Amino acid sequence: MAVNLHxxxxxxxGTANDDFTVKAGLAQMLKGGVIMDVTSAAEAxxxxxxxxxxxxxxxxxxxxxxxxxxxxxxxxxxMIQEIQAAVTIPVMAKARIGHVVECQILEALDxxxxxxxxxxxxxxxxxxxxxxxxxxxxxxxxxxxGEALRRIxxxxxxxxxxxxxxxGDIVEAVKHIRTVNAEIAQAKAALAADGDLGIAALxxxxxxxxxxxKQTAELGRLPVVNFAxxxxxxxxxxxxxxxxxxxxxxxxxxxxxDAETPExxxxxxxxxxxxxxxxxxKKALIEASIEHGEAMKGISNAGLKPxxxxxxxxx
Amino acid sequence: xxRTITVGVLALQGGVVEHINLLRKASTHINSSESLQFxxxxxxxxxxxxxxxxxxxxxxxxxxxxxxxxxxxxxxxxREFVKVQHKPVWGTCAGLVMLAEQAAATKQGGxxxxxxxxxxxxxxxxxxxxxxxxAGLDLEFxxxxxxxxxxxxxxxxxxxxxxxxxxxxxGIENGVERAARVEVLGVYRGQGQQQVEGGENGExxxxxxxxxxxxxxxxxxxxxxDDVRIHVWWLRQVVDATxxxxxxxxxxx
Numbered sequence: 147m148a149v150n151l152h153x154x155x156x157x158x159x160g161t162a163n164d165d166f167t168v169k170a171g172l173a174q175m176l177k178g179g180v181i182m183d184v185t186s187a188a189e190a191x192x193x194x195x196x197x198x199x200x201x202x203x204x205x206x207x208x209x210x211x212x213x214x215x216x217x218x219x220x221x222x223x224x225m226i227q228e229i230q231a232a233v234t235i236p237v238m239a240k241a242r243i244g245h246v247v248e249c250q251i252l253e254a255l256d257x258x259x260x261x262x263x264x265x266x267x268x269x270x271x272x273x274x275x276x277x278x279x280x281x282x283x284x285x286x287x288x289x290x291x292g293e294a295l296r297r298i299x300x301x302x303x304x305x306x307x308x309x310x311x312x313x314g315d316i317v318e319a320v321k322h323i324r325t326v327n328a329e330i331a332q333a334k335a336a337l338a339a340d341g342d343l344g345i346a347a348l349x350x351x352x353x354x355x356x357x358x359x360k361q362t363a364e365l366g367r368l369p370v371v372n373f374a375x376x377x378x379x380x381x382x383x384x385x386x387x388x389x390x391x392x393x394x395x396x397x398x399x400x401x402x403x404d405a406e407t408p409e410x411x412x413x414x415x416x417x418x419x420x421x422x423x424x425x426x427x428k429k430a431l432i433e434a435s436i437e438h439g440e441a442m443k444g445i446s447n448a449g450l451k452p453x454x455x456x457x458x459x460x461x
Numbered sequence: 462x463x464r465t466i467t468v469g470v471l472a473l474q475g476g477v478v479e480h481i482n483l484l485r486k487a488s489t490h491i492n493s494s495e496s497l498q499f500x501x502x503x504x505x506x507x508x509x510x511x512x513x514x515x516x517x518x519x520x521x522x523x524x525x526x527x528x529x530x531x532x533x534x535x536x537x538x539x540r541e542f543v544k545v546q547h548k549p550v551w552g553t554c555a556g557l558v559m560l561a562e563q564a565a566a567t568k569q570g571g572x573x574x575x576x577x578x579x580x581x582x583x584x585x586x587x588x589x590x591x592x593x594x595x596a597g598l599d600l601e602f603x604x605x606x607x608x609x610x611x612x613x614x615x616x617x618x619x620x621x622x623x624x625x626x627x628x629x630x631x632g633i634e635n636g637v638e639r640a641a642r643v644e645v646l647g648v649y650r651g652q653g654q655q656q657v658e659g660g661e662n663g664e665x666x667x668x669x670x671x672x673x674x675x676x677x678x679x680x681x682x683x684x685x686x687d688d689v690r691i692h693v694w695w696l697r698q699v700v701d702a703t704x705x706x707x708x709x710x711x712x713x714x
Contacts, residue, residue, distance in 0.1 A: 164595040164611075171476075171615045171685045172590050175520045175555070178474040194568055197528035199474065199521070234568045234584060235522055236616065258590035258616070282591060423474060423529050424505075 162278075169283035169303035172236065172258065173371035176200055176394055180384065180422050181373070182415060183207050183398040186225070187232035192408060193401070196415030197423075200236040200258070202396065203229040208265050208312030208456075209399035209442065218266040220248040223255055230257070238285070243460050244270020253282040259304070260284050262297075264459035265311045265398070274460065277301030287375065289322045289457055291329035291359075292352030294368055296461075299355045305368055307392070308457040309376015312399050314444025316377045316386065318457055323374065323390045333363035367391075376457065379441045381421030381434035388425035395422050403442040414438050465498045466703055468696070469513035471539075472503035473529045475521020475555060479684035480692075484517075487692035491700065499696070507538045515549040515699040516542060518556030518575070520615070520682050523564075523584070526555055527573045536573060543577040549675040549699045550577065557678035558582050558618050565621060577676040579643050583621040586667065586680075590616060598681075600670065602646050603690050610688060612649070612669070612681035619649075619680050620668035641674035649680075675702055 179199030184190040190201045205221040206214065220241050230237050236258035241248035243262055248269070252260050262275055264287055277284040278301030287308035288294035294305045307326075309319030329352065336344035337360065345363065349356040361369050374387030375396035384395045397418055405411035417438035424430035452458065470480045481501050488499040504510050516539075518526075530536050543550050543560070552560040559574055563581035587593070593616055597609030623643045647670025669680035677698070683691040 161595075164613075167613055167685055168590075168593045168595060168615060171613055171682060172593065174476045174479060174685065175522065175615060175682075177476065177521075178472075179522060179525055191569065194524060195528075195570075197525045197532075199525050230589075232569075234566065235524055236590065253591070256589045256591050419525075419529070420532065424533075 165281070166303065170370050172283060173285070173304035176236070176373075177371055178423055179394045180415075180419050181238065181394070181396045182401050183396075184229060185402070187228045188408070189402055189411070190229045190233045190237075192412045193415055194233045194235050196412055197419040198235060198415065199394070200238055201229065201233060202238045202240065202261060202398075203257070204240055204265075207399040207403055209314070209403045209445075210312075211265060212312040212445075212454075212456075218242075220245070220251065220266070223251065226252075226255055226257065230255075240266055241275070242266040243268040244273050244275060246275055249275055249280060249282075249284075253280055257282070261306075262286050262302075264308055264456045268459050274300055277303075285373070287457075287460065288326065290325045290352070291333070291362070291368075292354045293461070294326060294372070295352075295354035295358045295362065298358055298368075298370060302370070304371050304373070306373040306375040306396055307387075308460075309374070309378070310447050310450070311376045311456050312445075313377050313447055313450070314379035314400060314403070314442045315447040316379070316383045317447050319374050319376045319378065319387060320390065322376075322457075323372075323387065323392055326368070326372070327391060330362060330367065333359055334366060337363040377447070378418075379444060381417045381431060381438050384418050385421045385425035385431055388422055399442055404440070406440075410439060414441075463496045463498055464704065465500055466514045466699060467500045467502055467512050468699060469502045469504035469510065469516045471516060471518045471526075471530075471556075472505050473521070473526050473533070473535075475526065476519045476553075476682065476684050477503060479682075480517050480519050480553075483684050483689060483692045484696070487689040487696050490689060490693045491696055497700065497704070505533070507535060510535070510538050510542060513542075513548070514703040516551075518550065518552040518559050519684065520554035520556065523555035523558040523618075524568050524572050526559060530575075531573055536575065539575045540577075543575055543676060547675050549677070549695075549702045551677040551679075551695050553679050553682055553684060554615065554617055557620075557680055558584060560676055560678050561620075563624060564618075578620075578671060578673050578678055579624050580620045580668075580671060580673075580678075581622045581624055582618040584618045585616050586619040586621075587614065587617060593617070596649060596651060598647055598649060598669070600647050600691070603694060607690070610683070610690065611686055612647075612679075612683075613685045614649075614669075614681050615685075617669075617680045620645075620671050620678075623668075623671075643671055643673045646670040646672055646677075647679065 285304035286297035307322035648666035650666035
């Protein structure tokens with residue numbers, strides 16, 4: 147995968163490409179893996195032992211954020227530090243959309259990746275964070291290709307679908323990866339038919355940088371790693387997202403929500419790792435589904451009011 | 462007559478296609494008087510491993526790779542591939558960790574390794590992602606006077622110590638052949654970090670590339686660059702080992 151973006155995309159100095167290689171490179175090393183939301187050092191250890199490639203440290207899993215309501219913010223640094231001390235795999239943490247200072251705090255905490263996330267309550271109704279200003283890499287959510295490329299233009303080194311976090315309903319994540327895939331096909335067709343003019347017209351239509359759109363059309367995929375997120379609740383869900391072309395999977399509430407015991411959570415975690423790494427092996431998927439046991443109860447996306455949806459946050 | 466050499470990339474997780482893309486590019490640089498073809502294969506099963514003449518263990522998360530390899534029953538076949546069959550293997554970053562006989566700073570309870578290199582690696586030597594970096598390395602094995610190799614270090618391990626040689630039983634079973642030495646092929650000096658002893662002439666720096674017999678390891682990720690030089694060099698080693706009889710001699714003597 148080519149990840150060398152134009153120097154103008156990320157920072158202004160001569161080493162901008164090297165910086166971006168290092169940022170996007172970590173995401174490339176996570177491919178084929180599962181990143182799990184954890185709320186304590188003990189949960190982080192369960193994730194690590196199950197084979198997670200990274201953990202996302204946050205105070206409440208998305209389904210509980212949804213249930214509790216109120217304003218969701220960056221997690222307490224103390225909790226993040228405890229998780230960092232407990233595991234040797236990369237630790238990610240979430241900042242609110244547009245909250246530059248939360249990002250500065252997380253960078254100073256030495257986390258490995260920041261998720262500028264719609265799961266938290268947005269802090270800025272106009273701008274996302276200018277991510278190329280930071281040394282730490284960022285992952286951001288998207289619902290379509292234009293949104294993905296706007297985030298990459300701002301400096302995101304990894305993309306994920308938004309899905310609908312905390313529901314355990316995979317339908318929105320599927321919609322988002324299908325939309326991205328369809329629009330990439332459209333970009334390829336535009337480039338083939340009308341060259342740069344075709345790309346410029348499509349870039350105007352979907353609201354993104356033309357050079358990045360052209361690069362995407364040439365590669366036939368996003369220029370950075372693209373994970374699934376938002377609603378993955380079972381091994382079959384994880385395998386479905388891999389089948390649709392995602393590079394790996396974030397599991398938010400699906401591991402620890404409604405788990406009867408830590409051992410049940412550990413089994414679920416192992417099962418989702420197995421399904422992700424062996425997503426084409428049907429026998430493995432049967433085994434993983436049995437090991438996984440009862441999934442989180444979940445909330446149907448169709449029953450959510452528009453204001454209850456997190457995916458609409460950001461632009 | 463055309464001879465095919467099959468090179469696998471262990472595809473449990475991590476930077477797999479990056480290696481395959483660069484191997485493809487590198488293979489066009491191998492000139493051979495005899496007709497030679499390369500086949501590149503993603504390896505997830507023992508059967509696929511069995512088809513390989515040589516293997517790359519890519520970057521990724523070594524804890525994850527070890528857990529997944531254990532569950533797939535691949536650890537013992539990998540050990541057999543490296544330590545009994547002595548087929549050429551190259552590990553980058555997490556792959557270097559997997560190929561070490563010992564690893565420090567592992568998760569609680571430690572992690573399983575394939576082994577093959579009589580070294581102890583130190584995981585995450587430079588710290589978290591904030592300490593990841595790109596640095597030019599002078600690698601003499603690529604030839605004197607070559608421009609520095611742009612090495613990408615991502616939460617990289619280093620070789621902390623070369624341990625008592627022979628524990629990985631490089632050479633043949635009955636002890637006729639002596640264990641191959643661990644050669645230091647790359648040292649990173651710089652950034653004012655803690656310096657460790659390394660190199661042939663007692664040079665100071667972190668050991669970031671080593672070879673012992675047919676086992677090669679690098680701390681950094683050549684597959685994240687467009688620079689084919691190390692891949693070309695390694696493919697030549699693979700050709701030597703699998704085709705020109707070095708391996709056969711070792712097994713047959």
